[in-house]
């Protein structure tokens with residue numbers, strides 16, 4: 001299976017974002033991809049609550065989800081919509097940061113709500129409080145497809161190794177980490193975290209990312225790190241898109257997963273221990 005990872009620079013306008021993303025799905029399919037992956041918050045990058053309340057929709061009304069389901073059918077591809085920011089019925093009005101896996105018939109075969117919230121003080125001038133706007137999920141998800149078992153996750157989840165161990169031990173061969181990483185933490189941690197998860201689990205790690213300058217949010221500029229990456233089950237970097245929007249093609253071969261796990265079978269070497 002040929003996978004295409006899309007690196008996007010998403011604005012706070014879902015309509016123009018969908019048009020661009022659908023174009024890139026067409027381009028990826030034209031280059032032979034059967035599985036196309038988009039980053040976290042493919043529909044809208046914004047942390048302005050008032051703007052989000054105006055433009056975001058419930059899952060059933062969301063134009064990005066509907067448009068990308070149509071694109072999956074039109075091009076006959078599997079689609080990982082890395083995530084969409086969506087309205088929920090939560091009484092506190094928080095959104096969901098939800099990932100979708102869509103089959104070539106346009107059916108939603110899996111959904112995953114981001115579990116770990118990015119509530120972090122990167123520096124005095126750069127803070128994030130994702131849990132103020134988003135309601136965290138509680139359910140880990142592995143989806144079955146004809147080409148691989150796929151473990152879902154989103155962005156900041158990458159820092160919680162046991163989630164990926166659980167996904168791999170539940171059968172995942174490919175781990176998805178759609179992201180909108182911060183430039184500072186990205187430069188320090190992105191590649192080693194992705195490679196570590198691949199090495200620990202013997203899985204492919206596919207991380208489609210947001211890149212570049214986005215709409216200013218509450219008067220503060222917002223930038224993301226880019227460096228969309230694909231990692232082999234042995235931990236090698238198969239693709240790194242740098243900082244420009246674009247797409248990367250990689251071949252997924254289940255035999256590589258088996259080979260890597262045969263060489264180092266750590267995934268099946270858990271031992272019980274007490275303490276600490």
Ligand SMILES: O=C(O)CNC(=O)[C@H](CS)NC(=O)CCC(=O)C(=O)O
Pocket residue numbers: 040041044045046047118128129130155156157159180181182185186189
């Ligand atoms: O709010 C949105 O627009 C969409 N969500 C995000 O961009 C989230 C929360 S701010 N970003 C991350 O999780 C980055 C993690 C990261 O950078 C790290 O772990 O170092």
